[in-house]
Ligand SMILES: Nc1nc2c(c(=O)[nH]1)N[C@H]1C(S)=C(S)[C@@H](COP(=O)(O)OP(=O)(O)OC[C@H]3O[C@@H](n4cnc5c(=O)[nH]c(N)nc54)[C@H](O)[C@@H]3O)O[C@H]1N2
Ligand SMILES: Nc1nc2c(c(=O)[nH]1)N[C@H]1C(S)=C(S)[C@@H](COP(=O)(O)OP(=O)(O)OC[C@H]3O[C@@H](n4cnc5c(=O)[nH]c(N)nc54)[C@H](O)[C@@H]3O)O[C@H]1N2
Ligand code: SF4
């Protein structure tokens with residue numbers, strides 16, 4: 001029997017990657033003054049988490065139906081788990097998929113990954129982090145040898161220049177953006193590189209409104225100047241970096257005027273940036289979806305990391321490439337092994353690793369073949385090659401690109417299981433079985449926030465009705481499948497203890513989570529791998545980082561006469577993705593509406609669109625109607641849709657980065673047109 005959790009007055013926020021400590025005072029949540037990450041700071045999402053728990057439409061009992069056309073009926077846990085186990089037993093491991101989430105806690109992830117890869121024998125265990133951080137993961141591995149953020153958030157206090165590129169922390173990492181503003185007051189210069197004039201651009205010293213998708217051109221132009229003007233760190237390169245000669249030859253062969261023209265920036269804008277870069281002793285660059293979500297996402301990351309390697313601005317305080325992980329536990333998920341391209345604890349599928357992991361788990365059923373990644377699982381479903389899909393803590397029908405295609409594919413899967421704490425996801429319509437999860441506030445466990453800080457969420461109240469923690473659900477399924485011993489956990493902490501023990505297997509000894517325990521995490525986060533690259537020892541085989549020469553291949557969907565706009569998508573401050581939690585909280589609906597499209601005034605004028613008009617936004621794949629917001633924060637011929645509009649992926653294209661398999665969400669060709677009202681029709 002699983003031990004009941006004790007409930008706490010202190011916990012950690014479950015929304016974004018910052019990982020703020022929260023306390024309950026007089027029934028209200030507040031930022032925890034004693035917690036080192038946020039020292040009392042918080043944002044509206046975090047402090048309304050209890051309200052979301054109360055007001056969100058909770059899924060409270062297991063539910064089943066025979067076919068998608070039927071209504072769901074309540075089922076017992078036993079009936080539901082038996083039906084899933086039966087389908088798994090009758091299928092082939094290669095035809096079974098798990099789709100997990102960077103919002104699951106590490107304990108949840110660990111048990112799910114162990115069941116999928118360790119016991120069922122399928123490596124088709126992937127996560128929505130594929131749509132989010134996978135480009136950064138691949139780039140870090142290629143350049144510094146390991147999926148490792150080589151600096152801490154607090155180092156922004158030590159840097160002289162903070163480059164925010166393809167990220168909007170003012171809305172997506174709110175507390176971190178407050179820290180950035182404080183750093184600026186102390187003298188740090190901030191440059192925001194974003195085609196939109198975002199709320200982060202509003203507090204920057206310089207905003208570079210580059211043309212969508214031209215980041216590599218801009219970064220290569222910076223590199224070229226650094227090399228030409230001998231502003232690179234030659235001794236650092238000689239000792240710690242390889243690939244320089246090839247890289248240099250490539251960069252110097254590029255035509256600077258062409259690069260600048262591609263960015264759409266003026267000479268003065270570029271020179272101002274260049275001047276700031278050259279004048280700054282310590283430089284941190286922070287990025288997120290504007291670079292990652294791209295058909296060349298890995299290359300964009302590399303182009304940025306290259307600048308740190310060229311100048312030696314890495315592995316010393318106040319310097320380095322700081323990937324701003326979005327979801328609270330996207331990092332933890334990768335550590336556990338939640339990507340289909342890794343096995344567990346940063347180990348791959350080579351003979352030695354599968355052997356080690358197999359021995360640890362007591363299983364001889366681990367496959368050595370990489371699994372299907374997120375989108376590939378749906379491609380398999382298109383070919384009728386998937387029998388069972390278990391979706392946990394994420395909503396693929398909402399979030400994967402080219403939604404009409406995803407809907408068709410998922411409809412081919414004979415058994416779709418959705419594990420969700422809330423009942424109003426978009427995937428629910430395609431599920432046969434729905435299992436109720438205990439969400440944030442009703443369960444405990446750890447997450448690794450964006451700078452390797454392992455934090456502990458604590459239950460504030462017991463699980464509602466029949467809801468169970470995600471790890472308990474996967475463990476119960478494991479037992480149903482006959483793996484009683486492997487899944488006989490007594491408590492969430494016993495899962496953590498096993499996982500901790502497993503981190504000792506991590507090849508490079510870097511994943512040292514075994515050094516911490518819950519009791520310690522209650523007071524402060526534990527930071528794994530601290531000092532790992534001290535003395536500039538990178539985690540590649542020979543200890544040297546690698547420069548990769550990349551060029552902008554302009555592979556994104558091209559605008560055309562019919563679809564002359566480029567559609568950008570992104571976050572708004574008070575909403576969390578599909579909004580199963582945040583859209584239920586009154587206060588969070590005030591800041592920005594859930595559905596709108598931003599259009600530049602010149603385009604709006606040409607098209608006869610006024611602010612507040614209902615318009616149609618269309619792409620080659622779909623059409624939605626929404627409300628026009630006329631603003632010059634977007635460039636001409638670009639549109640912006642917030643991710644809180646659940647229908648947005650009917651429009652997006654499904655090009656993927658070939659290495660990271662991350663979608664090119666930000667660059668779909670689209671159009672916008674006024675919807676004729678009855679009156680205008682009558683006049684015509
Ligand atoms: N409030 C809130 N916060 C969140 C989330 C949420 O749903 N709501 N989600 C979390 C998650 S999972 C994530 S991944 C993070 C995402 O965090 P961010 O990436 O900071 O959030 P986005 O709004 O997607 O911002 C991406 C920015 O990239 C810009 N961009 C688009 N194309 C390009 C380009 O070609 N070049 C450059 N340089 N910029 C470009 C866009 O204009 C946009 O401002 O946010 C996390 N935080
Ligand atoms: N066009 C476009 N599409 C995008 C993006 C974009 O920028 N543009 N961003 C991409 C990125 S970066 C991300 S991270 C994804 C996010 O996409 P999703 O992961 O699909 O978004 P969420 O709405 O956060 O989904 C989380 C789900 O988990 C459920 N849930 C909440 N708590 C629990 C719990 O404790 N247990 C369980 N089992 N379920 C729970 C919620 O009700 C919700 O249905 O979207 C991707 N898609
Ligand atoms: S900044 Fe992120 S972690 Fe902190 S309270 Fe807001 S959503 Fe939560």
Ligand SMILES: [Mo]
Nearest residue numbers: 131132326327
């Ligand atoms: Mo994300």
